[in-house]
Amino acid sequence: MNEPDLHISFAGLSLKNPVMTASGTFAARESGAFYDISRLGAVITKGVAAEAWAGNPTPRIAETYGGMLNAVGLQNPGAAAYIENELSYLANFDVPVIANLAGHSVEEYVAVTELLNETNVAMYELNISCPNVKEGGIGFGTDPRMAARVTEAVKRAAKKPVMVKLTPNVTDITAIARAVEDAGADALSLINTLLGMRIDLKTKRPLLANGTGGLSGPTVKPVAIRMVYQVRRAVKLPILGLGGIMTGEDAAEFLLAGADAVAVGTAALINPTAPVDVLEGLAAFMRREGYENIAALKAAFQGE
Amino acid sequence: MKRVIAAQVEGNARIAPDIYQLTLSLPDAEEPARPGQFVNVYPADGAHLLPRPISVCRQQGSLLTLVYRAVGDGTRRMAVLRPGETLRVSSPLGNGYALPEHGHVLLVGGGVGVPPLLQTAHAAKAKGLSVTVALGYRDALFLKDEFAAASDALFIATEDGSAGFHGNVVQLLAREALSEETAVLACGPKPMLRALAALCAERKLPLQVSLEERMGCGYGACVGCVCKLRQNGAVVQKRVCKDGPVFDGSEVIFE
Known part of the structure; x- marks a missing residue:
């Protein structure tokens, strides 16, 4: 059979395939040292705020069966350095750039949005898992009202499509998804990491200097699949599915659950070429199963 | 391009208590490691998915020698590797030592x-x-x-x-x-x-x-391993894996 057509349209972007990098696991020069990043559908860059953030103390990384915990704390150089170093370098590649945005308040989210409006960024991904320092440090993404408010404010300021990244650390993710859709989001991405913790049996201290951190890796995949499936049935927005994707088959599973595109995150830490390996694996799966394009694969879901 | 390849174990001898000398043969010519560089070793089992950064002890042609301490679960698993088995390793990574021109x-x-x-x-x-x-x-x-x-x-x-x-x-x-x-x-x-x-x-x-630090990716993508340096009066954070592991000793802030 012919080579499957992997091209998709995602919230107004025309992408050569549905495979992206997940925020926080990709850096243009560093990842580009291992594979041609132009092969990907899009790249999502590390969370960036208007001003530089120092992040958390080390150790920031801990392992656990089937995954890892991280508490990097969104260390980033701020929008100006991001534009100068990362975005300008990415302009050399034929790949759309999605900028992941971070903030401690609605005002900070709006500020970084405005700073990136006149750049080559193709889309924003709003990381609403950050704590809202003006409202007692509760994560924006855990409260439908706060999630809607920050989405609305960024959407008003943005000159690019806005994708909102949902945290799984909520009782009902569909309530947040609906609130964000009503607030004007152009797409959703899910899931962010699951809050976790490990303790060192020798020192009796948490393994992470921050105490808790975000769980990611293959162990979280069933949770992510379930949430994509639920959100697909709750909203009409395009969905970027992520959480534990290691192979092309994992990517196909997300597409069947209702995702329109997928992102590869922790797998790239375990295997630097994982994003392109997932892309090749997805194409091979579609060839093997006889799907001509992504829509045909998605339509094959037999759940209901 | 940098890559991760399956290397064949030629030898893995215990040369002191908990210290092992692992010799790997690489399938084809790899860029030679500069002094002070490291390779990522991928244990690839469910509990140890992240790479172990191990400094290069010696590289001669396609033979790579790593000497490591079996200190945690990941390196203890390396210690049981036998000749003929394969192990996934990365190209040499990080900046090494800058040798002076003479002296x-x-x-x-x-x-x-x-x-x-x-x-x-x-x-x-x-x-x-x-x-x-x-x-x-x-x-x-x-x-x-x-x-x-x-x-x-x-x-x-x-x-x-x-x-x-x-x-x-x-x-x-x-x-x-x-x-x-x-x-x-x-x-x-x-x-x-x-x-x-x-x-x-x-x-x-x-x-x-x-320097050493608990790493995530080991190639600069995740910013898991940072150290603090004092440069021109300001405290800056650098990635141990990518910006290091070798740094100017007068700048490092040892906490």
Whole structure:
């Protein structure tokens, strides 16, 4: 059979395939040292705020069966350095750039949005898992009202499509998804990491200097699949599915659950070429199963 | 391009308590490791998905030698590898030591920080530099003969006094007169590096230190492993895996 057509349209972007990098696991020069990043559908860059953030103390990384915990704390150089170093370098590649945005308040989210409006960024991904320092440090993404408010404010300021990244650390993710859709989001991405913790049996201290951190890796995949499936049935927005994707088959599973595109995150830490390996694996799966394009694969879901 | 490849285990010998010398043959020519670089070793089992950064002890053609301490679950699994088995390893990563163009280098190693200095000693000799090596061990020595063959002078310190100077390697060096033309390159535990940085500051010797930190990706993508440096009066954070692991010892903030 012919080579499957992997091209998709995602919230107004025309992408050569549905495979992206997940925020926080990709850096243009560093990842580009291992594979041609132009092969990907899009790249999502590390969370960036208007001003530089120092992040958390080390150790920031801990392992656990089937995954890892991280508490990097969104260390980033701020929008100006991001534009100068990362975005300008990415302009050399034929790949759309999605900028992941971070903030401690609605005002900070709006500020970084405005700073990136006149750049080559193709889309924003709003990381609403950050704590809202003006409202007692509760994560924006855990409260439908706060999630809607920050989405609305960024959407008003943005000159690019806005994708909102949902945290799984909520009782009902569909309530947040609906609130964000009503607030004007152009797409959703899910899931962010699951809050976790490990303790060192020798020192009796948490393994992470921050105490808790975000769980990611293959162990979280069933949770992510379930949430994509639920959100697909709750909203009409395009969905970027992520959480534990290691192979092309994992990517196909997300597409069947209702995702329109997928992102590869922790797998790239375990295997630097994982994003392109997932892309090749997805194409091979579609060839093997006889799907001509992504829509045909998605339509094959037999759940209901 | 950098890559991760399946290397074949040629040997994996215990050369001291908990210390193993792993020799790997690479399937085809790999870019040669610069002194002080490391490779990521991928244990690839469910509980240990992240790479282990292991410094290059020696690379000769397609033969790569890593000397490591089996200290945690990941490295203990490496210790049971047998000849003929395969292990996934990355291309050499990180910035290595900057060797001076001429003159004298002093290589200072402590414990499992000793191995990368062997590649460094050979590179320095090949460059025509005069090479002094000072190695500190807790008790059992390893790689001593290899260093003797790659240096002009070799000093040994053991904490239990079983060989050489009784004490740590920085105490040993503090008793020696060090020429002002010496470039000091070091790898070892943080307390050793901190003490060495103080000694080098006092003697006005340029110091390069190789740091360790718990890493995520090991190639600069995740920003899991950072250290703090003082540069031009400001505190800056650098990635140990990508911006290091070798840094200017006078800039590192040892916490």
